[in-house]
Amino acid sequence: MRIAVDVDGVLADHVSAVLSQLRAEHDEFAKVKSEMTHWDEPLPELDTSLKPAIEAAESEPAFIRNMPPVEGAIEWTTELADRGHELIIVTARPEAILPATHEWLEANDIPNRREESLSTRGEMKTIADAEILIDDFPGHIRDFAAAGKEAILFVQPWNKSEVDELTESPRIFAAEDWEQVPTIVESLYEASEREGPRDA
Numbered sequence: 001m002r003i004a005v006d007v008d009g010v011l012a013d014h015v016s017a018v019l020s021q022l023r024a025e026h027d028e029f030a031k032v033k034s035e036m037t038h039w040d041e042p043l044p045e046l047d048t049s050l051k052p053a054i055e056a057a058e059s060e061p062a063f064i065r066n067m068p069p070v071e072g073a074i075e076w077t078t079e080l081a082d083r084g085h086e087l088i089i090v091t092a093r094p095e096a097i098l099p100a101t102h103e104w105l106e107a108n109d110i111p112n113r114r115e116e117s118l119s120t121r122g123e124m125k126t127i128a129d130a131e132i133l134i135d136d137f138p139g140h141i142r143d144f145a146a147a148g149k150e151a152i153l154f155v156q157p158w159n160k161s162e163v164d165e166l167t168e169s170p171r172i173f174a175a176e177d178w179e180q181v182p183t184i185v186e187s188l189y190e191a192s193e194r195e196g197p198r199d200a
């Protein structure tokens with residue numbers, strides 16, 4: 001199947017990287033990823049919040065290149081590609097940091113169809129030519145399901161509170177970690193085989 005894969009919070013552990021940089025820069029700051037229960041969690045100690053802190057850090061290509069991958073991302077994306085699925089990177093990161101993003105994907109051996117990768121900044125991820133989306137942002141997951149496609153929410157502390165509501169949709173699945181992703185993809189693949197191609 002053609003699978004659109006988000007970068008931040010799915011392949012790259014951007015929040016851990018940003019918080020670790022902030023802890024190193026500010027003695028009074030001690031927050032960790034598990035405390036980020038909203039995608040734009042307030043960080044009053046620093047007079048900012050998570051989203052602008054991420055955008056500031058990600059404006060540095062060196063920061064992008066050194067980001068740690070999410071646990072299991074390399075192993076299980078490789079497994080999906082080995083099983084014949086096509087992975088397309090679909091990220092809301094700005095165009096300007098896509099070259100550093102591709103260097104990072106290559107350095108970490110994460111399989112993807114580079115020529116089809118997209119920056120969807122300011123747009124809906126449904127513009128991607130894919131049957132499945134893997135993302136950590138509930139808004140994109142909802143859009144994809146509303147477009148009649150399937151979506152896998154990659155569970156993170158900042159979307160946990162929405163898992164139950166989202167997965168009430170028959171088109172939305174939740175993966176607690178990367179190891180669970182291939183099982184979900186296989187069941188969607190088998191269902192699509194039974195139904196036959198949608199465009200036929």
Ligand SMILES: [Mg+2]
Binds near residue numbers: 007
């Ligand atoms: Mg994301």
